[in-house]
Amino acid sequence: MPERIYNFSPGPATLPYSVLQEAAVDIVNFKDSGMGLIELSHRSKLFMDVADETEALLRELLNIPSNYKLLFLQGGASSQFFMVPMNLLQHDQKATYLNTGVWAKKAIQEAQLFGKVEVAYSSEDITYRRVPKDDEYTVSSDSQYLHFVSNNTIYGTQYPDMPDKTVMLVADMSSDILSRPFDVSKFGIVYAGAQKNMGPAGVTIVIIREDLLDKVGDRVPTMLKYKTHAEKDSMFNTPPCFALYCVGRVLNWLKNFGGVAAIEKINREKAAVLYEAIDSMEMYRGHAEKESRSLMNVTFNLPTPELEARFIREAAAVGLDGLKGHRSVGGCRASIYNAFPREGVEKLVSFMADFAQQNQ
Incomplete structure (x- = not known):
């Protein structure tokens, strides 16, 4: 396997x-x-x-x-x-x-x-x-x-x-x-x-x-x-x-x-790591207004559709799959539900930094 x-x-x-x-x-x-x-x-x-x-x-x-x-x-x-x-x-x-x-x-x-x-x-x-x-x-x-x-x-x-x-x-x-x-x-x-x-x-x-x-x-x-x-x-x-x-x-x-309260703490931590990356890099722009941001589905865009397609393709090649946004809105979307591990979020953030540096 x-x-x-x-x-x-x-x-x-x-x-x-x-x-x-x-x-x-x-x-x-x-x-x-x-x-x-x-x-x-x-x-x-x-x-x-x-x-x-x-x-x-x-x-x-x-x-x-x-x-x-x-x-x-x-x-x-x-x-x-x-x-x-x-x-x-x-x-x-x-x-x-x-x-x-x-x-x-x-x-x-x-x-x-x-x-x-x-x-x-x-x-x-x-x-x-x-x-x-x-x-x-x-x-x-x-x-x-x-x-x-x-x-x-x-x-x-x-x-x-x-x-x-x-x-x-x-x-x-x-x-x-x-x-x-x-x-x-x-x-x-x-x-x-x-x-x-x-x-x-x-x-x-x-x-x-x-x-x-x-x-x-x-x-x-x-x-x-x-x-x-x-x-x-x-x-x-x-x-x-x-x-x-x-x-x-x-x-x-x-x-x-530990139940719902325990998983909420983890969910907030995971989302915070990803939103911090989006907010700190010029390459990425979050779709949702900050006060309405989801802890489950993090949506963002890159400067052009071509860069978004490359980002999604190269991310999948290193084991970060499913990042393509919904067909009705485009862009990128990272869904980080309860079972999604924090280390996956951290790997995505690292990839985002590398991608931004390579595509300045």
Whole structure:
């Protein structure tokens, strides 16, 4: 096997190596059962134990209150863009959205199919370089909820603090869940695709307050009702078994690491090292405004597209892969999620200095 490289991919993203090693064994012979993990019945005791452990770990790490249901669904966060308003919003009701990036805009477009949508803030006109402060927008008193995307993977912005409004919060936390503590009790729904910070692609985590399960209308299809999955403990149909198992292993790794507060400290240190390099060298220019910078996705540009292409190509040649920016914005992007090691950030910073010196 070749030496492992540093994978800066924004998702699917790098996972703890110990998790990959565990999965490599369990996918062939799970707990000496004579069956591979992906062969198990999802209703067998072996797999039900996996699901129960995964839920318990997530509840512990995020301190999820007992009046919240935890669902393991499919379809990615993109399916939640329509499931949220489909379950919570009637055609004559209003919801408020904050437009801070591509995924927020897609969520707005889906919500408009089901009710009235008020976009209280948008940074689209400045290429999504920042997220709003609380005093930069208002939420109508008749709004059913405030929806926002906590971390914007493409543009490298992140809310330094969660919005502080009296209205119920709904958040897409796909790219920064478990990277820092937050108060679940302030939210009606939190959802996140696993493939950035929790595990492989295939499973989407939904944390929903129990009283919201009964808001759904009669004409919503069975599979698209949160209540359907809550009543069956995410076993209404066959769940994404392997992805769910991997999430459990990542959660176990995080717990052993010291939990969410411990990983937040490391995340801040990693991001600080990289942003310091960007700010101190003339060759590089950060995309996001400083007060909105993401700890998970660091976006930056070089003076020309040609230099950016050379930078990405030469970085990959020395084991720094996945640095190409999203096709919609270009530039470079280093995704440094929980499992990404600090030494990879330090190697990138060293490469950046060498590249700048050689291309003056």
